[in-house]
Amino acid sequence: MAHIRIRNTNERIENEDQVLEFLTKQNVLYEHWDASKLPEHLHNKFTLSDDDKSAILATYDEEIREIAGRRGYKVWDIVALSENTPNLPEILKKFEQVHTHTEDEVRAITAGRGIFIIKGDEETGYFDVELTVGDVISVPEGQPHFFTLMDNKAIVAVRLFIEPAGWVADPFEDPSFVK
Numbered sequence: 318m319a320h321i322r323i324r325n326t327n328e329r330i331e332n333e334d335q336v337l338e339f340l341t342k343q344n345v346l347y348e349h350w351d352a353s354k355l356p357e358h359l360h361n362k363f364t365l366s367d368d369d370k371s372a373i374l375a376t377y378d379e380e381i382r383e384i385a386g387r388r389g390y391k392v393w394d395i396v397a398l399s400e401n402t403p404n405l406p407e408i409l410k411k412f413e414q415v416h417t418h419t420e421d422e423v424r425a426i427t428a429g430r431g432i433f434i435i436k437g438d439e440e441t442g443y444f445d446v447e448l449t450v451g452d453v454i455s456v457p458e459g460q461p462h463f464f465t466l467m468d469n470k471a472i473v474a475v476r477l478f479i480e481p482a483g484w485v486a487d488p489f490e491d492p493s494f495v496k
């Protein structure tokens with residue numbers, strides 16, 4: 318279940334209903350997939366073969382097709398990051414910059430943890446969404462954000478796109494953002 322931290326006030330929201338209410342108000346889609354469906358050997362595996370990736374996509378085929386049909390996604394894949402990923406520090410450095418996209422950014426977490434930092438409405442400012450297994454999130458198109466890993470430095474997620482070319486990061490220079 319996702320937890321929220323509002324950066325300006327350090328307020329945390331950890332109650333499921335309140336998390337959903339907060340994210341809905343910020344136009345962020347928040348749903349769940351059943352984490353227990355995933356085969357046991359993939360629960361904490363972060364270096365994935367092509368067969369592993371296919372197995373994850375097959376496990377969630379119904380969920381993927383349902384959300385794709387509802388929201389117009391046409392292609393999907395698996396992203397896996399961990400300390401075994403070559404150049405992880407460089408990859409994270411690139412990730413950790415506020416940016417926008419011309420389509421929404423969807424992630425369904427199937428192993429590990431991750432965190433989206435998102436610019437909310439004027440009153441709220443930036444907030445963190447700490448994601449765990451089973452969480453599905455979509456950052457709306459044009460909404461400034463970035464993604465990074467948490468202390469465990471490991472995540473596997475399903476990504477869905479309307480078109481692969483739509484997922485180009487446009488840097489968003491924001492003097493109001495403080496790390």
Ligand SMILES: [Fe+2]
Nearest residue numbers: 418422462463
């Ligand atoms: Fe992004």
